Amino acid sequence: MTQPKLYRLVGADGSTVASPTPGTLGGHRKTRVYGRLDCKAARRALGTGRSYEQQRVFFADEAAAVAAGYRPCATCLPDAYARWKAQGGK
Secondary structure, three states: OOOOOOEEEEOOOOOEEEEOOOOOEEEEOOOOEEEEOOOHHHHHHHOOOHHHHHOEEEEOOHHHHHHOOOEEOOOOOHHHHHHHHHOOOO
């Protein structure tokens, strides 16, 4: 019997968690930004080289990304980014 594939996600406390379901959002560990998996800015950065890919993390949902200290992407999540910015970037 084959083991189900496990995905590495970042939990709310910033630790890595194994999950049987893939993440719904991607992020960048160094810049602490999260966004949709189809984000144009992230896809462009992924195409520039391996350094972005090495810093890539995944989240189960927006709550986990925010709890881990990440902010929304201005490109693919403009409404969430505007709310984040209006709150003083917190």
